[in-house]
Amino acid sequence: xxxxxxxxxxxxxxxxxxxxxxxxxxxxxxxxxxxxxxxxxxxxxxxxxxxxxxxxxxxxxxxxxxxxxxxxxxxxxxxxxxxxxxxxxxxxxxxxxxxxxxxxxxxxxxxxxxxxxxxxxxxxxxxxxxxxxxxxxxxxxxxxxxxxxxxxxxxxxxxxxxxxxxxxxxxxxxxxxxxxxxxxxxxxxxxxxxxxxxxxxxxxxxxxxxxxxxxxxxxxxxxxxxxxxxxxxxxxxxxxxxxxxxxxxxxxxxxxxxxxxxxxxxxxxxxxxxxxxxxxxxxxxxxxxxxxxxxxxxxxxxxxxxxxxxxxxxxxxxxxxxxxxxxxxxxxxxxxxxxxxxxxxxxxxxxxxxxxxxxxxxxxxxxxxxxxxxxxxxxxxxxxxxxxxxxxxxxxxxxxxxxxxxxxxxxxxxxxxxxxxxxxxxxxxxxxxxxxxxxxxxxxxxxxxxxxxxxxxxxxxxxxxxxxxxxxxxxxxxxxxxxxxx
Amino acid sequence: xxxxxxxxxxxxxxxxxxxxxxxxxxxxxxxxxxxxxxxxxxxxxxxxxxxxxxxxxxxxxxxxxxxxxxxxxxxxxxxxxxxxxxxxxxxxxxxxxxxxxxxxxxxxxxxxxxxxxxxxxxxxxxxxxxxxxxxxxxxxxxxxxxxxxxxxxxxxxxxxxxxxxxxxxxxxxxxxxxxxxxxxxxxxxxxxxxxxxxxxxxxxxxxxxxxxxxxxxxxxxxxxxxxxxxxxxxxxxxxxxxxxxxxxxxxxxxxxxxxxxxxxxxxxxxxxxxxxxxxxxxxxxxxxxxxxxxxxxxxxxxxxxxxxxxxxxxxxxxxxxxxxxxxxxxxxxxxxxxxxxxxxxxxxxxxxxxxxxxxxxxxxxxxxxxxxxxxxxxxxx
Numbered sequence: 001x002x003x004x005x006x007x008x009x010x011x012x013x014x015x016x017x018x019x020x021x022x023x024x025x026x027x028x029x030x031x032x033x034x035x036x037x038x039x040x041x042x043x044x045x046x047x048x049x050x051x052x053x054x055x056x057x058x059x060x061x062x063x064x065x066x067x068x069x070x071x072x073x074x075x076x077x078x079x080x081x082x083x084x085x086x087x088x089x090x091x092x093x094x095x096x097x098x099x100x101x102x103x104x105x106x107x108x109x110x111x112x113x114x115x116x117x118x119x120x121x122x123x124x125x126x127x128x129x130x131x132x133x134x135x136x137x138x139x140x141x142x143x144x145x146x147x148x149x150x151x152x153x154x155x156x157x158x159x160x161x162x163x164x165x166x167x168x169x170x171x172x173x174x175x176x177x178x179x180x181x182x183x184x185x186x187x188x189x190x191x192x193x194x195x196x197x198x199x200x201x202x203x204x205x206x207x208x209x210x211x212x213x214x215x216x217x218x219x220x221x222x223x224x225x226x227x228x229x230x231x232x233x234x235x236x237x238x239x240x241x242x243x244x245x246x247x248x249x250x251x252x253x254x255x256x257x258x259x260x261x262x263x264x265x266x267x268x269x270x271x272x273x274x275x276x277x278x279x280x281x282x283x284x285x286x287x288x289x290x291x292x293x294x295x296x297x298x299x300x301x302x303x304x305x306x307x308x309x310x311x312x313x314x315x316x317x318x319x320x321x322x323x324x325x326x327x328x329x330x331x332x333x334x335x336x337x338x339x340x341x342x343x344x345x346x347x348x349x350x351x352x353x354x355x356x357x358x359x360x361x362x363x364x365x366x367x368x369x370x371x372x373x374x375x376x377x378x379x380x381x382x383x384x385x386x387x388x389x390x391x392x393x394x395x396x397x398x399x400x401x402x403x404x405x406x407x408x409x410x411x412x413x414x415x416x417x418x419x420x421x422x423x424x425x426x427x428x429x430x431x432x433x434x435x436x437x438x439x440x441x442x443x444x445x446x447x448x449x450x451x452x453x454x455x456x457x458x459x460x461x462x463x464x465x466x467x468x469x470x471x472x473x474x475x476x477x478x479x480x481x482x483x484x485x486x
Numbered sequence: 487x488x489x490x491x492x493x494x495x496x497x498x499x500x501x502x503x504x505x506x507x508x509x510x511x512x513x514x515x516x517x518x519x520x521x522x523x524x525x526x527x528x529x530x531x532x533x534x535x536x537x538x539x540x541x542x543x544x545x546x547x548x549x550x551x552x553x554x555x556x557x558x559x560x561x562x563x564x565x566x567x568x569x570x571x572x573x574x575x576x577x578x579x580x581x582x583x584x585x586x587x588x589x590x591x592x593x594x595x596x597x598x599x600x601x602x603x604x605x606x607x608x609x610x611x612x613x614x615x616x617x618x619x620x621x622x623x624x625x626x627x628x629x630x631x632x633x634x635x636x637x638x639x640x641x642x643x644x645x646x647x648x649x650x651x652x653x654x655x656x657x658x659x660x661x662x663x664x665x666x667x668x669x670x671x672x673x674x675x676x677x678x679x680x681x682x683x684x685x686x687x688x689x690x691x692x693x694x695x696x697x698x699x700x701x702x703x704x705x706x707x708x709x710x711x712x713x714x715x716x717x718x719x720x721x722x723x724x725x726x727x728x729x730x731x732x733x734x735x736x737x738x739x740x741x742x743x744x745x746x747x748x749x750x751x752x753x754x755x756x757x758x759x760x761x762x763x764x765x766x767x768x769x770x771x772x773x774x775x776x777x778x779x780x781x782x783x784x785x786x787x788x789x790x791x792x793x794x795x796x797x798x799x800x801x802x803x804x805x806x807x808x809x810x811x812x813x814x815x816x817x818x819x820x821x822x823x824x825x826x827x828x829x830x831x832x833x834x835x836x837x838x839x840x841x842x843x844x845x846x847x848x849x850x851x852x853x854x855x856x857x858x859x860x861x862x863x864x865x866x867x
């Protein structure tokens with residue numbers, strides 16, 4: 001259990017790897033299972049707990065979360081209640097406009113103003129305008145996407161039962177996924193809320209393994225790489241040569257994977273202990289051999305959300321090849337902008353859109369020798385390596401605070417310099433951070449099976465010992481998860 | 487084949503019980519430390535009492551020795567990120583000078599810096615207000631052939647934005663050796679969380695800086711416990727202790743004749759927090775005024791509006807509107823820190839770049855040079 005800097009200026013946050021969250025979760029777990037026979041009370045309790053969890057960051061924004069959930073719940077009910085297609089569409093559009101306007105106001109207002117004024121300053125004197133800059137509510141991008149999913153699934157007749165307002169509120173605000181996903185589909189989660197939780201269906205061993213894996217990835221690998229490698233080089237690339245720079249880029253690839261997949265592992269594990277199932281969000285993304293494969297493995301809940309609610313409504317791949325490429329680029333550009341209101345994120349999205357377009361064109365080549373080559377093992381490894389470095393190029397723009405820093409960093413790859421940051425702890429964190437994804441699935445399954453044979457008390461003791469080891473290995477303090485800011 | 491245990495609530499309860507007992511055995515010490523680090527209030531005091539009781543119960547079992555020995559073993563491998571702990575481990579097992587893993591700083595097995603002079607300004611009457619416009623002098627030129635050693639000291643007000651810009655601006659200058667001695671989430675109010683008097687000597691080793699830029703205090707708007715008494719932020723007793731700690735900290739920084747710029751805390755977005763920050767600024771100004779080689783420098787004219795009040799955006803020299811503060815309304819963005827950097831580089835008085843010095847024999851104003859550099863980069867972006 002890592003101790004948080006709860007008295008730092010960042011304000012108190014109930015981060016997963018903190019004592020505060022552990023105590024909160026233990027209390028919620030006990031109470032939730034105590035109430036599981038009374039499904040409505042059980043859900044009301046979980047909703048209340050979710051608001052407490054969110055309010056721990058800032059109580060002032062709980063009404064916003066409640067408001068967005070309520071709007072989407074009411075819109076979904078109206079959509080379901082209406083037979084007329086026009087009315088259904090009107091409610092859907094109204095709900096989406098409210099949700100996206102909220103997101104736009106909090107996340108993109110100052111970005112829009114500064115961009116507009118920047119353009120204006122190129123042709124005339126910059127006017128003195130007060131630019132609004134609201135505080136970005138934690139996880140707003142995630143709960144807005146949940147709200148949209150609820151309304152869209154209602155509109156597409158994917159929800160079997162009439163949406164109950166309590167279920168809608170809990171679906172949007174459920175604390176394990178509230179601030180950094182995974183983005184649940186209403187059609188996948190609401191049916192779980194309609195039935196009483198079954199204690200015999202709790203996969204305790206799987207949940208414990210997920211929580212341990214997530215904590216290890218976040219607290220040990222991600223935090224260590226961040227503090228001892230990545231932050232230093234990205235802060236002042238000019239001070240480092242090509243070896244350190246390359247290490248920092250690889251380090252960031254490992255850091256962001258461990259940070260985000262670690263968060264979702266903990267989220268999935270916590271939800272599992274409460275009796276709920278979340279979809280998988282990562283599936284060894286760096287073993288992907290092409291960009292399409294990568295996006296089926298990286299942040300799966302977001303990429304499938306974008307596919308279903310943006311790419312397919314745009315026309316998907318049903319039109320001409322040109323139109324498909326345009327749809328891909330639009331989807332990835334907006335996906336980039338979703339991550340942050342900055343042009344560096346747009347460039348990151350554009351790069352991935354370009355990769356997807358290039359891959360589509362490459363796949364369209366049906367020359368027989370080329371087809372044979374694509375089937376070979378050596379080509380698979382070469383393409384894996386090539387894709388990994390293309391992804392790393394994207395991470396440079398994703399991580400860098402500005403284009404200047406990103407290009408400085410890329411330039412440093414050409415400058416000779418000693419490896420000053422390749423210390424034992426850094427290398428010990430980097431290797432499992434990158435290559436841990438190649439571990440066979442059967443290892444985890446056999447471990448889960450093995451744990452299942454142990455007495456329950458011994459499993460609890462092993463879980464505690466693992467947390468103890470993680471606490472010893474992790475740097476002091478806990479850096480916020482990267483995806484919190486989105 | 488061994489039997490699988492099926493899931494049930496009783497299984498879950500037994501797992502949680504096994505977990506609770508083991509974690510209390512292994513982590514009772516860490517739990518007590520956690521409670522001690524909470525922001526001081528009634529709930530925190532209850533947490534302290536409970537965790538202390540747990541710790542006292544489990545202490546006789548000696549399980550915390552496992553923790554201590556494990557940590558000591560990891561420290562010997564250089565795993566720790568705590569400078570003082572790392573230093574202690576290295577002193578104990580290696581002795582003698584040890585090269586740090588970091589490129590910019592050298593950690594040498596030395597002890598605390600001995601404080602030979604009494605702290606000044608600890609009892610000085612608090613000023614009523616702080617000046618908005620403060621002039622930053624220029625250091626005398628560094629001796630020929632001797633690089634100037636600059637230490638960047640502070641909490642996240644140094645770590646976020648300011649240190650990045652200063653490191654970038656000095657990276658190419660062989661005559662400036664920069665030491666990173668900052669740590670986010672720290673301050674002078676809570677030595678129980680992070681003791682700067684112990685950590686700073688470990689951070690710098692025996693390479694004494696001759697110039698120091700300090701930006702600290704953003705985490706200090708909170709109460710603390712002193713001699714068993716809870717002191718509320720801003721109370722007379724709190725001010726007295728904080729003043730004393732600031733004076734001792736400054737005494738340590740200047741012990742070897744280093745020149746210091748104390749970058750005051752900038753205006754903050756939240757009104758209530760801003761008032762607390764103003765109080766901290768008054769205290770640091772009072773103390774710093776007692777030290778002739780320390781300059782208290784107010785960044786408000788750069789980061790604030792005409793009256794020094796908080797603003798999110800500013801216009802760059804090339805007419806662009808840019809965000810100068812992070813979205814948290816506390817820290818500086820890179821662009822905001824870049825507004826401060828030229829003045830700080832000017833104070834540092836670096837040698838002019840050789841190529842430009844040859845091309846233009848006239849003495850160059852480093853401030854205008856830094857400004858030109860900044861402008862060219864801003865435009866490039």
